[in-house]
Amino acid sequence: MEREVTFAGFGGQGVMTVGKFLAQGAMNKGMEVAWVPSYGPEMRGGTAYCTVVIADEPVGSPIVRNPETAVVMNRPSLDKFGPEVKPGGCLIINSSLIDVTTDRQDILVVTVPCNQISMEVTGTGRSANIAALGAYAGAVPVVDFASIEDVVKTKFAKKPKVLEDNMAILQKGYEIGRSAREAWDAGKGA
Amino acid sequence: MSKILMKGAEAVGEAAIRAGCISYFCYPITPQSEVAEYLSKRLPEVGGTFVQAESEVAASQMVYGAAGAGVRIMTTSSSPGISLMTEGISYIAGAELPAVFVNIVRGGPGLGGILPSQADYFQATKGGGHGDYRFLAIAPASVQEMVEWVMRAFPLAEKYRNPVMVVGDGLLAQMMEPVDFGCVEPTPQIDVESWATTGCKDRPANLINSLFLDPLKLEEFNWKLKAKYEAMEAEIAYEEYKMDDCEMFVVAYGTTSRVVRTAINALREEGYKIGMFRPITIFPFPQKAMRAYGENPRVKSVAVVEMSNGQMLEDVKWAVLEKKPVEFFARNGGIVPNPHETMEFLRKSYEKHGGTK
Amino acid sequence: MKTIFSRPRAMTETITHYCPGCTHGTAHRLVAEVIDELGLRESTVGVAPVGCSVLLYNYMDTDMHQAAHGRAPAVATGIKRTRPNLTVYTYQGDGDLASIGMAEIIHAANRGEKITVVFINNAIYGMTGGQMAPTTMPGQRTTTSPAGRDVDNVGYPIRVAELLSTLRTPSYVVRGSLHTPHNIIEAKKAIRQAFQYQVDGTCFSFVELLSICPTNWGITPVKSNEWLEKNMLPYYPLGVYKTPEEN
Numbered sequence: 001m002e003r004e005v006t007f008a009g010f011g012g013q014g015v016m017t018v019g020k021f022l023a024q025g026a027m028n029k030g031m032e033v034a035w036v037p038s039y040g041p042e043m044r045g046g047t048a049y050c051t052v053v054i055a056d057e058p059v060g061s062p063i064v065r066n067p068e069t070a071v072v073m074n075r076p077s078l079d080k081f082g083p084e085v086k087p088g089g090c091l092i093i094n095s096s097l098i099d100v101t102t103d104r105q106d107i108l109v110v111t112v113p114c115n116q117i118s119m120e121v122t123g124t125g126r127s128a129n130i131a132a133l134g135a136y137a138g139a140v141p142v143v144d145f146a147s148i149e150d151v152v153k154t155k156f157a158k159k160p161k162v163l164e165d166n167m168a169i170l171q172k173g174y175e176i177g178r179s180a181r182e183a184w185d186a187g188k189g190a
Numbered sequence: 191m192s193k194i195l196m197k198g199a200e201a202v203g204e205a206a207i208r209a210g211c212i213s214y215f216c217y218p219i220t221p222q223s224e225v226a227e228y229l230s231k232r233l234p235e236v237g238g239t240f241v242q243a244e245s246e247v248a249a250s251q252m253v254y255g256a257a258g259a260g261v262r263i264m265t266t267s268s269s270p271g272i273s274l275m276t277e278g279i280s281y282i283a284g285a286e287l288p289a290v291f292v293n294i295v296r297g298g299p300g301l302g303g304i305l306p307s308q309a310d311y312f313q314a315t316k317g318g319g320h321g322d323y324r325f326l327a328i329a330p331a332s333v334q335e336m337v338e339w340v341m342r343a344f345p346l347a348e349k350y351r352n353p354v355m356v357v358g359d360g361l362l363a364q365m366m367e368p369v370d371f372g373c374v375e376p377t378p379q380i381d382v383e384s385w386a387t388t389g390c391k392d393r394p395a396n397l398i399n400s401l402f403l404d405p406l407k408l409e410e411f412n413w414k415l416k417a418k419y420e421a422m423e424a425e426i427a428y429e430e431y432k433m434d435d436c437e438m439f440v441v442a443y444g445t446t447s448r449v450v451r452t453a454i455n456a457l458r459e460e461g462y463k464i465g466m467f468r469p470i471t472i473f474p475f476p477q478k479a480m481r482a483y484g485e486n487p488r489v490k491s492v493a494v495v496e497m498s499n500g501q502m503l504e505d506v507k508w509a510v511l512e513k514k515p516v517e518f519f520a521r522n523g524g525i526v527p528n529p530h531e532t533m534e535f536l537r538k539s540y541e542k543h544g545g546t547k
Numbered sequence: 548m549k550t551i552f553s554r555p556r557a558m559t560e561t562i563t564h565y566c567p568g569c570t571h572g573t574a575h576r577l578v579a580e581v582i583d584e585l586g587l588r589e590s591t592v593g594v595a596p597v598g599c600s601v602l603l604y605n606y607m608d609t610d611m612h613q614a615a616h617g618r619a620p621a622v623a624t625g626i627k628r629t630r631p632n633l634t635v636y637t638y639q640g641d642g643d644l645a646s647i648g649m650a651e652i653i654h655a656a657n658r659g660e661k662i663t664v665v666f667i668n669n670a671i672y673g674m675t676g677g678q679m680a681p682t683t684m685p686g687q688r689t690t691t692s693p694a695g696r697d698v699d700n701v702g703y704p705i706r707v708a709e710l711l712s713t714l715r716t717p718s719y720v721v722r723g724s725l726h727t728p729h730n731i732i733e734a735k736k737a738i739r740q741a742f743q744y745q746v747d748g749t750c751f752s753f754v755e756l757l758s759i760c761p762t763n764w765g766i767t768p769v770k771s772n773e774w775l776e777k778n779m780l781p782y783y784p785l786g787v788y789k790t791p792e793e794n
Contacts, residue, residue: 033195034366060455063526255624388610396611397612398611
């Protein structure tokens with residue numbers, strides 16, 4: 001088993017962070033992981049992405065041409081990674097910032113208003129990345145959701161209010177992802 | 191001991207501390223500045239010394255001073271920085287001092303790029319700087335292996351009184367993987383009183399030096415070094431992956447070996463009998479073991495995959511002595527070959543030389 | 548019989564390789580006397596440069612480290628930072644310190660490394676055979692400025708003591724000379740003060756010593772001392788440029 005997900009967005013949108021959360025959650029469940037960042041001269045505002053590879057054996061190539069899943073937080077990321085998703089895979093689109101979708105029929109497409117979810121809970125869009133992580137966990141159940149929740153709890157343990165908000169955002173994202181997966185699976189069965 | 195999810199560069203810093211190295215002199219350079227950032231925070235916690243030098247030249251000379259003073263010492267850099275540190279490395283080799291260098295290789299030449307590369311293979315394995323010197327060069331392929339080899343590098347440097355270089359690349363430094371620091375037992379430092387500059391109390395004065403004005407003495411010293419470098423063959427390390435029945439074997443090291451492993455696993459399912467010979471020490475090169483495979487009648491061809499325009503290829507050709515055709519595939523300039531293109535190359539090479547399925 | 552003069556304990560019995568009239572031997576002796584007087588021989592590491600004094604390690608009976616050209620302050624940093632109880636000094640000429648090693652000296656001073664630097668300024672490259680140094684005087688003939696140093700082409704000589712004294716980090720910076728007995732006595736006082744600051748953990752300390760090079764200047768030792776006094780002293784004024792107390 002080897003599963004890959006690429007999180008992509010503007011620098012500063014927190015895509016690297018949620019990738020780490022996922023990798024940590026997978027590692028805590030005893031899985032093999034590799035978190036592979038894009039790195040470049042841009043510190044803020046440029047495009048940023050990371051790929052998390054989760055496997056039951058030591059991870060081979062950390063370089064993945066066609067990830068199983070892409071989570072895209074902005075339009076340039078959709079254009080870049082949308083076509084790369086493996087057939088049968090999943091594409092999670094932050095519909096708050098991306099007003100188009102994809103015409104691919106061979107993958108599960110989940111549109112999630114990540115910024116809006118964050119805005120509704122905290123009054124800012126800062127936790128949009130957590131909504132996206134939740135949606136991924138719901139739509140592509142590779143890592144136990146409880147394990148991801150535990151990571152978020154640990155990371156925000158010292159800030160009870162932030163923790164509470166992020167747990168709510170994570171949950172909302174998760175539910176959107178899970179219903180989309182259920183509908184997709186039902187549709188395939190039909 | 192439980193595993194920690196850690197970025198390669200930070201894991202290198204922590205591994206050094208676990209190995210008893212609590213002094214670090216450095217100059218920031220992408221893609222490994224996180225080692226410096228990590229140690230600038232961690233070393234004060236363990237009573238260590240952190241100095242950000244004015245240049246890689248100076249950093250390497252601080253390492254020279256500290257190595258001469260007989261403390262465990264490491265510095266880290268990336269390709270252009272290693273070029274500047276080569277002055278220090280040559281002096282350290284010439285003065286026969288233990289020190290650990292980590293090169294997180296990026297694309298070159300010149301300023302090159304900042305992405306993963308293996309273009310410093312010659313520099314790492316053939317000496318690199320002026321004078322007839324060599325050092326143990328070790329190429330790990332994961333964050334865990336980087337940790338283990340950084341920890342082992344210190345006693346190895348002391349055993350041979352010689353620099354040791356751990357050769358990684360931007361991918362290994364930037365990626366996060368689970369690491370277990372308990373895998374390598376830290377070793378006590380050797381006694382340094384007979385040669386180090388610790389102050390000449392109750393003993394004759396010690397001298398750290400690489401100057402031999404008498405050519406006969408220098409030649410004698412060069413012979414001594416040659417014998418030492420030959421003795422390092424005892425440290426040769428390599429991995430054999432699915433070599434038992436292979437009709438073609440791939441030689442790849444470091445990051446590239448992971449891509450090759452993935453490609454081989456997929457090709458094995460298609461019936462290709464391909465194995466991998468992965469050098470872990472790239473100097474000394476595991477030439478004899480590789481030659482034995484080259485001479486095996488079952489093996490029809492050899493393939494080399496690396497992120498340089500054929501630097502390790504030369505060592506592989508020398509190892510198999512043209513007894514088998516050697517095919518070559520490279521991505522360069524900071525591009526890591528992907529499994530897909532690697533598989534295409536391997537299929538083609540395998541079939542070209544009559545491999546069976 | 549009472550011994551009133553002898554070889555310092557910190558020096559070996561080796562005869563130096565220096566040319567007749569060269570002041571390196573004097574400077575070596577001053578450093579060794581100070582090491583003896585402060586009781587530092589068994590805790591001192593000297594860092595030898597590249598240049599005429601490259602073989603300093605043969606003359607000093609202390610632990611020694613021979614450095615690459617210009618890098619002595621970096622090597623000294625590596626020693627002092629990892630073994631802070633040692634007394635670490637560098638001994639460097641003007642090509643070594645003021646040309647190829649300019650970055651190392653400035654940054655060691657600016658970091659406030661608790662080391663001592665003895666800087667021999669004789670306005671020329673000695674070991675390589677009399678080439679122009681960053682400290683060569685305007686109009687001075689050398690093998691690479693055969694028509695005399697042309698300041699329009701290569702700039703003016705660098706005044707290192709003045710340069711270092713502009714740094715904000717506390718330090719002791721002094722310039723002395725070795726061309727008369729009186730100046731030699733004063734130079735020793737400066738060296739002693741410099742080592743004392745290090746022993747006390749106070750600051751970086753730097754002693755520039757104007758010196759002669761009769762061989763490469765092409766004149767006798769006596770004439771060399773006169774030339775130094777006439778040409779170098781006005782351009783390189785003696786004195787204390789900076790003390791840690793000033794801060």
